[in-house]
Amino acid sequence: MNLLKKRILISIGIFLALVVFPIEKSFASTSSFIKVNDDIEVTITRVLGDVNETYTIETSDSLDNFSLEFDENNRITLEKKELEGLTSWDVKLTYKEKKYSGNINQSLSEIKIDNERIATVQSLSKNSVSFEISKDLSGNIFNKMLANHDPFTLIASSGDRNIEVKRENIEGEDKYTFSSNEALESVEVRDGTDNIIIKYNNGNYEVSGQYKGISKNTIVSSAGAEINYNDIKVGVLIEDGRNKITLSSDHETIKRVAQMILDDKRNITEITISSGETYEIPSNSNLSTINASGKGGKVKFTVDSESSSFINKEITVKYDNNKVVFPEGTKITGPGGWSGEMSLPEIKDSPTVTPSISGHSVNVSQTITIGVEDGDLTFDKPVQLIFNGQKGKRVGFIKGGLFTEIEACGGANNIPLDKQDCKYDLESDLIVLTTHFTEFVVFTATPISGGGGGGPIYTFSNVRADVQSNQVVITFDVSPSSSAFLKYGTEQGGPYAELIEADEYKSSHSFTLTGLSSGTYYYRVGASNESSPEYSFIYTVTEIQPGGSTIPTPVVPEEEIQVIKGDLNGDGVVDEYDFSLLMANWGKTGPNISDLNGDGVVDEYDFSLLMANWTI
Incomplete structure (x- = not known):
């Protein structure tokens, strides 16, 4: 048989296996077997891994040149080189508007663009190639072929002869056209029990196959015909003296193929x-x-x-x-x-x-x-x-x-x-x-010990919220004197939506809050990178009576119960009584009044806090 004709039929078989005919579990860990004119065989093994996808193509004959182009920014061309029995490929790739050009052989097997690995050739010989591609690239091909229905052109050539495969979307149908200057004979594609067979016999093509246990057959003349596996349809049209075959499938069929691949991806448990x-x-x-x-x-x-x-x-x-x-x-x-x-x-x-x-x-x-x-x-x-x-x-x-x-x-x-x-x-x-x-x-x-160094330690005291009819005045003292800030909001523990700052260095500060809505407000005062414990107050909007008089609603400021860290009994000083309480709770876990740093246990860190605030 003419060598190019063998390559033509191999190419048709590959596209029937991967693109046109929706074989069960396409792109999963399975193999497709393609047989051409009883003596040319192609096996395509697909392994869908957690990180990458691996494809192995074995043929009883080989292709010398191969190209696939979606558009100028997404295309690949391969030209095989054989020297002293060793096989390599010259590769030109444009992907994501970036280009790669190089020779792939047994010693140089990775295709990289900007240090990103796109594909790795795992084994290479005259009649076999196994390559691993990234999920990113496989996902891109998946979208272009099955989700976006992008047009593409594939060309396989030998000398001055070639085969061209085009995919177009015409009136809602995906059409694949195989054309050559050679008459096309037959193709058989099998994947498990699923199969499709196209044979030329007595002036017509016989198309038969099985899908999901359903067997069908039909005769295709130059006028064309359709093979229907219940809800899966594949149209076949023979033209130009058997030099051109057009296969078509509607959007619903392509969607089903895409769904099969998504089902396979759902089976992935680790990535x-x-x-x-x-x-x-x-x-x-x-x-x-x-x-x-x-x-x-x-x-x-x-x-x-x-x-x-x-x-x-x-x-x-x-x-x-x-x-x-x-x-x-x-x-x-x-x-x-x-x-x-x-x-x-x-x-x-x-x-x-x-x-x-x-x-x-x-x-x-x-x-x-x-x-x-x-x-x-x-x-x-x-x-x-x-x-x-x-x-x-x-x-x-x-x-x-x-x-x-x-x-x-x-x-x-x-x-x-x-x-x-x-x-x-x-x-x-x-x-x-x-x-x-x-x-x-x-x-x-x-805890920072005394003796200088490390910058000042700020102490905040007399923190008060004076709730008035139309405003709230926050006052507090800071030692040593410093600039200060106030942050407040309506969520306990923050985030505090509002922040007010005072640049003047002094020991007493005052902030006036207006335009408040009724509710509970939480706030902290601070200086430099330090802030006080959280305090709160309740504010209620004053009702306006006819004539302009007001009926003030009584409000009770809610200040933090423990103003001074270490004042466990709330008497306003940190002394031996607080020390006794801490010792009585020493080593206990869970919520505890003596757990001053809130880490869930009463230990030396709480002791350090108590001693740091000891009242002299």
């Missing part, structure tokens, strides 16, 4: 995502493990009309020995118009705001960002942030430029009703339960 990669998670996915680098990367969930998504089963994100665990059935709600993209954990060198603990030196152990850049991601079930080996450390989150420390969980390790987060220790790990994503900081705080 690895690089820093610049976005992995799309199908609905009803079986994905359970995501391996990330800690340098970013994204996943994209399927989103409904309410900017929400649901996690089908528990998913664990692993990064740098840490974990993020999403419970099964978690509902994720994003900002309006959310696309479904979520950034994976990215480890930062330093936080955007350094935690400030009065009288303490702070050392940051780890900072991560996770979620979305603009807006909030919230969850209806607590998500676990597991910081490996960080037991006993403190943790907080940064939102809107403000730092909020995360308190210990309750006895059953549940988030308190008025909080978004809580923390607890498990073996050697620090666990944070959270219903939102943002920037999180793990740190330690060491």
